[in-house]
Amino acid sequence: MQKSKHIDFLSKETYKKDQIQQFCRPSKSFFTAKKIIPIMIVFVLFLAFTYTTRAVISSDTISEQFGNVSVVEQLKHLASAEDRMIQGQEQGRINILLLGIGGENHEGGNLTDTIIVASIDNKNNKLGMLSIPRDLVVPIEGVGWQKINAAHAYGIALDKNKKPQSGSTLATKTIESVTNLPIHYYIKIDFDGFVKIINALGGIRVEVPASFTDYEYPDENYGYEPVHFDAGWQNLSGDEALKYVRSRHGTSGEGSDFARALRQQQIIAALQARVLAMSTLLNPNKILAIADIIGKHVETNMQIWELMRLYDISKSVDLQNINHIVLDTSKSGLLVVDQNEEGTYLLRPSLGATDFSQIQQTAQNLVSENTQTNPIKTTEKNIETKLKVAIQNGTDHEGLAAQTADKIRNLSIVISDISNASQKGYEKTVIYALSENAMEQAQKIREILNANISPTIPEFLKKENVDVIIIVGEDNV
Structure with a gap:
C-alpha cells in the first residue's frame, strides 16, 4: 500500500501548498469555511429532516446519505421503530x-469549522451542546498532534478511496x-446546504434589534463587501x-462573538418556525426541494x-432550555491561547497541552443536574x-x-488574538487603547x-474589533 504523505496542518505554509488540494478542492471564493455554520443550525436541520423523510421516504438521493443499509431494509425497520x-x-x-464543513465548492472545504457535541x-x-473551537490542538489517530478541524480532512486524505465518510469517522474518533x-x-452539513434550504423555504423573517453595518465582510474576490x-x-x-x-x-455593538451568537439563535428559531409551518408541511414542492437539498448536502x-426514533425522543426535550457550553479562553475558560514557531494561532487546554481532564469532565456533566443551565449568558456577562x-x-x-501574552495573562483581560503585525521593524513596543474604557488596563x-x-x-x-492592541517590538525580546 502506498504510504500517505504527511501534511502539517499547524504550519501556515501548509494551506498554500498544492498537495493539500488533493482533499480540499480549490475555489476562487474568499470564504475559508470559518464559522460557516451557526452553532445549532445542524440540529435544527436534523429535526426538519425527520419531517421531510416522513413525506418522501423513498427518495434515492436521501437514502444514499443514511448508513449502508438499503432503502428496502430501512423500510422494514420503520414499522417497528x-x-x-x-x-x-x-x-x-x-x-x-454535529459537523459543519465548507464543501466541495469552497477552499479548504473538508476542514471542519463547526464542531458540536449534542448530548440528549x-x-x-434534557439537551446539552458542547462547542469545540477549530484551533484546539489534539491528537489525531495516525497523524499526531494537529488542529482539531483537520481531523475530517485527514480522514479523507488518508483513505485510498477518498470517501467522505472516512473524514467523519476520523473526526468522530478524535472527538471521542x-x-x-x-x-x-x-450529522454533517455543508455551507451551501444552509443557504439553499432557506431559499427553498422562500426565505425567513427575523427581527433585527438594532441597525448595524459590517465594513469588513469578506467578498468572493479576496476583498471586503x-x-x-x-x-x-x-x-x-x-x-x-x-x-x-x-x-x-x-457596528452598534454587533461586533462581538456573543452578539453574533444571539443572531445565530434568531436564525435558528426563524428556520425552525419556517420549516415546521403548515404552509411548508402541506406544500409538497417545498418538502421535495428540502429533501433533495438535505440529501445532497447532509451526511x-x-x-x-x-433518525425518526430520535425525533420521537427529542419531542420531549425542552429545546428552549438548552445547556450550551462553549470552550473558550475567558478567565474561567478551559483553554489558553498559544502559538507555534511559525506564529500560527493555536488553542490548548489550560491545564497543559496534553491534559484534557477538565474538558472531559465538562463533557461528562453536560446534561447533569449540577451543570449550570444556559451558561452562555453567564459567560457573556463575564x-x-x-x-x-x-x-x-x-x-x-x-x-x-x-511570549508577551504569557506576561499579561493574569490581568483581567481576554487575549482574543495572537498574530504577526502587518509591518515589521518595531524597535519599541507600542500600546493602542481603542475603546474609551481601555486606558486603565x-x-x-x-x-x-x-x-x-x-x-x-x-x-x-x-x-x-478589540479594546487594546499591543505591537511588540525589539525591546521585549
Whole structure:
C-alpha cells in the first residue's frame, strides 16, 4: 500500500501548498469555511429532516446519505421503530457529533469549522451542546498532534478511496478521545446546504434589534463587501441570512462573538418556525426541494428509522432550555491561547497541552443536574467586564507575541488574538487603547511591558474589533 504523505496542518505554509488540494478542492471564493455554520443550525436541520423523510421516504438521493443499509431494509425497520432503541438510549444518553464543513465548492472545504457535541438525556428530557473551537490542538489517530478541524480532512486524505465518510469517522474518533464520550452518531452539513434550504423555504423573517453595518465582510474576490441590516422585521434570503449570522465586525455593538451568537439563535428559531409551518408541511414542492437539498448536502451514519426514533425522543426535550457550553479562553475558560514557531494561532487546554481532564469532565456533566443551565449568558456577562486584547509581533523573532501574552495573562483581560503585525521593524513596543474604557488596563500593560501608550491610533487599526492592541517590538525580546 502506498504510504500517505504527511501534511502539517499547524504550519501556515501548509494551506498554500498544492498537495493539500488533493482533499480540499480549490475555489476562487474568499470564504475559508470559518464559522460557516451557526452553532445549532445542524440540529435544527436534523429535526426538519425527520419531517421531510416522513413525506418522501423513498427518495434515492436521501437514502444514499443514511448508513449502508438499503432503502428496502430501512423500510422494514420503520414499522417497528417505536419499539426499538437507538444507540445510547438504554444508557440514558445519546451523543451526536454535529459537523459543519465548507464543501466541495469552497477552499479548504473538508476542514471542519463547526464542531458540536449534542448530548440528549432521554431519561430526564434534557439537551446539552458542547462547542469545540477549530484551533484546539489534539491528537489525531495516525497523524499526531494537529488542529482539531483537520481531523475530517485527514480522514479523507488518508483513505485510498477518498470517501467522505472516512473524514467523519476520523473526526468522530478524535472527538471521542478529547471528550471521553462515546459518539453514537454524526450529522454533517455543508455551507451551501444552509443557504439553499432557506431559499427553498422562500426565505425567513427575523427581527433585527438594532441597525448595524459590517465594513469588513469578506467578498468572493479576496476583498471586503460592506453589509448593512436595518432595525426591525426583515425578510432574509439564504445569502442574506448567512451574512447576518457570520458578520463579525458590525457596528452598534454587533461586533462581538456573543452578539453574533444571539443572531445565530434568531436564525435558528426563524428556520425552525419556517420549516415546521403548515404552509411548508402541506406544500409538497417545498418538502421535495428540502429533501433533495438535505440529501445532497447532509451526511450521517444514522439509518432513517433511527433518525425518526430520535425525533420521537427529542419531542420531549425542552429545546428552549438548552445547556450550551462553549470552550473558550475567558478567565474561567478551559483553554489558553498559544502559538507555534511559525506564529500560527493555536488553542490548548489550560491545564497543559496534553491534559484534557477538565474538558472531559465538562463533557461528562453536560446534561447533569449540577451543570449550570444556559451558561452562555453567564459567560457573556463575564466577558463584557473584560477588555479584549490583540497582541501582534512587530519583529522577526518567532513566538514573541505568544511570549508577551504569557506576561499579561493574569490581568483581567481576554487575549482574543495572537498574530504577526502587518509591518515589521518595531524597535519599541507600542500600546493602542481603542475603546474609551481601555486606558486603565492599558496602563497596567504598560507597566508590565515597560512600553508606551500611543496618543494616536493609525487608521488601519481603528476598525479592529478589540479594546487594546499591543505591537511588540525589539525591546521585549
